[in-house]
Amino acid sequence: MSTFRNLLILVTRVGLGVVFVAHGWQKFFTNGIAATQQGFESMGAPLPDLSAIIAATIELVGGAGLILGAATPVWAVLLFANMVGAYLIAHSGKGLFVSEGGGELVVVLGAGALLLLGVGAGRFSVDGMLGGRALWRRTTTEPA
Numbered sequence: 001m002s003t004f005r006n007l008l009i010l011v012t013r014v015g016l017g018v019v020f021v022a023h024g025w026q027k028f029f030t031n032g033i034a035a036t037q038q039g040f041e042s043m044g045a046p047l048p049d050l051s052a053i054i055a056a057t058i059e060l061v062g063g064a065g066l067i068l069g070a071a072t073p074v075w076a077v078l079l080f081a082n083m084v085g086a087y088l089i090a091h092s093g094k095g096l097f098v099s100e101g102g103g104e105l106v107v108v109l110g111a112g113a114l115l116l117l118g119v120g121a122g123r124f125s126v127d128g129m130l131g132g133r134a135l136w137r138r139t140t141t142e143p144a
Contacts, residue, residue: 001123009122010069016112017066020079024060027052045089058082066116069125076117083110 027036036056040048059082062075083106091103098105121127 003123006122006124006128009116009119010124012112013066013069013072013116013121013125016079016109016116017063017068019109020059020063020066022063024056024058024063027056028060040089043090045085051085055082055085066113069121069127072121072125072127073117076113079113080110080117083107083113 027033031039033052033056037049037052040052040055045051058075058078062079062082065071065075066079086106087103087110091101091106094101094103096102096104
């Protein structure tokens with residue numbers, strides 16, 4: 001894989017990771033987990049006390065995982081699933097635009113996580129330093 005492509009993956013991973021970390025941080029510390037749990041309950045989330053903690057943890061720790069490129073496929077799947085849940089629970093039926101409660105942000109974040117699942121973390125990552133062997137084996141015949 002070319003250096004340019006690896007740099008693009010790095011920028012994508014870090015950009016997505018920063019946004020996920022910010023949202024997890026907001027849920028735990030800015031708003032507080034109690035307020036987040038109340039918000040989840042008001043949206044009709046299942047098991048709001050537990051699902052708020054799970055969502056916040058996936059966003060905070062998973063975002064950091066993306067930034068580092070560590071266990072990227074695991075975090076990509078969890079973050080994608082988290083965004084599907086966010087869309088279905090909080091944004092479905094509200095249009096596209098975030099200003100109207102729509103799902104544009106969760107769609108983009110979920111799509112980005114899914115893309116990272118497909119392409120991997122790239123060379124400039126913890127996964128890359130491990131040769132991609134720990135959790136992610138290269139399955140394509142694309143030249144490295």
